[in-house]
Amino acid sequence: MQKYNTSQREILISFFKEHADELLSVNDIAAGVSDKQISKSAIYRNIAMLSDEGIIKHFVLEDSRKSCYRYISNRECKSHFHLTCKKCGKTMHMPKSTSEEIVNLIGENSAFKTDISQTVFFGLCENCK
């Protein structure tokens, strides 16, 4: 957990904010901030902290084994599902009502308790399909 507010931390937070709803790999991030003063280990360490704090969310796509991260714009993101486009990597937010409907539907048909924040729908977005 973070104690100090370093310039490296701020560089990363702004970068994530500028790329909200995009899945960013560590390389994407490193490339995006390459003109700034920040080492790769600082990137890794800050990302881990931001992830612990719930400011960004960690992901691993099935095809690459690389870690990716997405900025969590608001804390309500825990009450709705996310839809991520396999092609362009953009993430959309499913309406809360639809999300709840899906959770209930699953609950009715099995004893499985779905974790909304851990589940991501993959598919194709309007532009890519």
Next chain:
Amino acid sequence: MQKYNTSQREILISFFKEHADELLSVNDIAAGVSDKQISKSAIYRNIAMLSDEGIIKHFVLEDSRKSCYRYISNRECKSHFHLTCKKCGKTMHMPKSTSEEIVNLIGENSAFKTDISQTVFFGLCENCK
């Protein structure tokens, strides 16, 4: 894609069949067949082939960066969602009708085209919750 039916390939297929519905890491697999005659590179190469053939499915859990694999018992697995328990790793199969209902629900509310076979619900199973 496979051409020959080697003993190493058969060792792996039986191991996957014995552990259907479990998420197996490469280490799990290597440990499970350590008494058999098979090298780690053969495991990796066969797994890649089995995955291409659709006999097993590749996964990466969010927390570890490790690849995991699950045996696909029947080819119908493309028309229903899977529910994976975050705790014990077991996978359940959602009824096809429920799966379709969910896909439709999403389609009604957005232009997103969900890919059933790429999407996995994470949560807690009856025993673990």
Next chain:
DNA sequence: CTAGTTGCAAAGAGTTTGCATGGCG
């Protein structure tokens, strides 16, 4: 036979860590 597969060891990619230096509060 002969092309695909294996085992080994070496190479790669991504990530983590130890340690001295530097900076926030």
Next chain:
DNA sequence: CGCCATGCAAACTCTTTGCAACTAG
């Protein structure tokens, strides 16, 4: 000032690859 964070390089883990030997068909 004291502790936390940084940068660098080395270490680690998981996975892939080159190559000679082996084997299924």
